[in-house]
Amino acid sequence: xxxxxxxxxxxxxxxxxxxxxxxxxxxxxxxxxxxxxxxxxxxxxxxxxxxxxxxxxxxxxxxxxxxxxxxxxxxxxxxxxxxxxxxxxxxxxxxxxxxxxxxxxxxxxxxxxxxxxxxxxxxxxxxxxxxxxxxxxxxxxxxxxxxxxxxxxxxxxxxxxxxxxxxxxxxxxxxxxxxxxxxxxxxxxxxxxxxxxxxxxxxxxxxxxxxxxxxxxxxxxxxxxxxxxxxxxxxxxxxxxxxxxxxxxxxxxxxxxxxxxxxxxxxxxxxxxxxxxxxxxxxxxxxxxxxxxxxxxxxxxxxxxxxxxxxxxxxxxxx
Numbered sequence: 554x555x556x557x558x559x560x561x562x563x564x565x566x567x568x569x570x571x572x573x574x575x576x577x578x579x580x581x582x583x584x585x586x587x588x589x590x591x592x593x594x595x596x597x598x599x600x601x602x603x604x605x606x607x608x609x610x611x612x613x614x615x616x617x618x619x620x621x622x623x624x625x626x627x628x629x630x631x632x633x634x635x636x637x638x639x640x641x642x643x644x645x646x647x648x649x650x651x652x653x654x655x656x657x658x659x660x661x662x663x664x665x666x667x668x669x670x671x672x673x674x675x676x677x678x679x680x681x682x683x684x685x686x687x688x689x690x691x692x693x694x695x696x697x698x699x700x701x702x703x704x705x706x707x708x709x710x711x712x713x714x715x716x717x718x719x720x721x722x723x724x725x726x727x728x729x730x731x732x733x734x735x736x737x738x739x740x741x742x743x744x745x746x747x748x749x750x751x752x753x754x755x756x757x758x759x760x761x762x763x764x765x766x767x768x769x770x771x772x773x774x775x776x777x778x779x780x781x782x783x784x785x786x787x788x789x790x791x792x793x794x795x796x797x798x799x800x801x802x803x804x805x806x807x808x809x810x811x812x813x814x815x816x817x818x819x820x821x822x823x824x825x826x827x828x829x830x831x832x833x834x835x836x837x838x839x840x841x842x843x844x845x846x847x848x849x850x851x852x853x854x855x856x857x858x859x860x861x862x863x864x865x866x867x868x869x870x871x872x
Contacts, residue, residue, distance in 0.1 A: 584734040588747045591734075594767040598794065599702040599719060604634040606823040607701045611711055613816045629711075631701050634829040637662040638698040639839070644672075658839050659697045665851065666692050669839055682841075684849045684858070684867075691850055705797035708772050708781040708804075710816050739771045755779075762787075765795040778807040793825045837864040846870075 609629040614621050628643040639660040655672035666685040673679045685691045699714045707714070737746040742762045749757040760771040765787045772783040781804050788798035800818040805811060832838035841860050847867050849856040859870035 585732045587745075588732045588734050591745055591747065591761045591767060595706075595761065595769065596719065598766045598768070599706075601793065602633075602702050602825055604827065604829050605632075605701065605825040606829065607631045608821040608823065609701075609704075609711065610819040610821075611816060612818075613710065613814065615814045616812045619811050631698070632829055632833050633701065634831075634834070637834045638700070639834055640698045641839075642697075657697070660834050660839060661687050661692075661698050662834050663687065667836065667839065669836075669841055669845070671842075682845060682847045684847050684851055686851050689850065704818070704820060705769060705783070705785040705787075705800050708774055708783040708802050710802070711818055742770055744770065768795055768797070780805040788822070790822050790825050792827075796820070796822055796825070798822075836860065836866055 607630070609631065611625075611627050611629065613625040615623040615625075630641040630643075632639045637660075639658065642657040642659075644655055644657070655670070657672070658667070658669040660667040664687065666687045666689075667683075668685065669682045670680040683691070697715050699711065700717070700719055702719050703714045703717055704711070733748040733750070735746050735748075737744050737760065739760045739762065742760075742764055744760040744762050747759045747761065749759070751757070755774070755776045758771075758773045758775075759769055761767050762770045768785065768787055769783075770785050770787070772781075772785075774781045781802065783800060783802045785797050786799040787795040790796050798820050800820070801815065802818075803815045804813045806813045830838065843860055843863050845860045845867070847858045847860075849858050849867075856869060857871050858867035860867045861870065
């Protein structure tokens with residue numbers, strides 16, 4: 554149920570979509586129009602990003618009885634340039650089977666999806682690296698390059714934004730109900746506050762900050778047995794404007810103020826709308842070690858390839 558609501562919330566927030574229900578007497582077409590204009594403003598601001606280099610430090614903590622029980626930390630470097638995207642996930646082995654730190658690198662362009670993994674297990678085995686069609690059946694499994702323009706736009710975890718696209722979550726559904734808009738503040742920022750009322754007790758509240766290029770600074774989704782809160786801090790990027798520098802999302806246990814889990818995401822913007830080296834999206838730029846083997850699934854008959862020279866594309870060869 555929580556996962557269903559969480560996924561639903563992302564669509565509600567980005568598209569200002571409201572669930573089924575009876576239109577309240579206080580709802581006005583003017584509020585709905587103004588709220589749609591706010592959404593268009595922040596989406597237009599994010600669409601300005603055509604290329605960029607970002608670093609994300611994610612700290613996800615799970616709680617039991619109000620106390621931290623389990624943690625998951627990872628660092629993610631992301632490059633985007635038009636339709637080309639790459640994400641390097643730097644992780645630490647969570648259990649006894651995995652040896653030390655490892656890197657997953659996923660690159661997708663119009664021509665190829667590259668999956669590289671240097672994760673090793675105690676028995677000496679490792680995951681296989683692959684070359685794939687960008688729109689082939691394996692891309693549904695391996696497509697793990699999220700769009701950094703979505704950061705700070707919902708109350709989901711960073712990992713769950715992987716399958717989403719900015720442009721596909723814009724618009725108004727046929728079952729839209731009503732929107733209430735009012736002036737307010739979050740901390741020291743004047744805001745336009747949009748209330749989205751859904752089926753039953755579901756309410757979503759979005760704080761738009763005019764002084765932050767209209768970006769969201771707070772999002773809250775609440776119902777009788779459900780509450781998620783995202784708070785977003787922004788920094789000004791030269792030549793672009795405001796972009797999130799920290800996103801803290803807190804999920805609460807059913808009907809209480811007890812924390813169930815919390816993700817703290819620190820964002821470093823290294824560059825926006827500046828040239829990105831084309832080699833970044835090739836095996837040379839991914840810095841794959843000599844001796845690395847790939848299975849090439851781009852043709853009907855898979856082929857085994859090996860990297861024989863540093864910075865070179867793999868050539869036919871077996872382990």
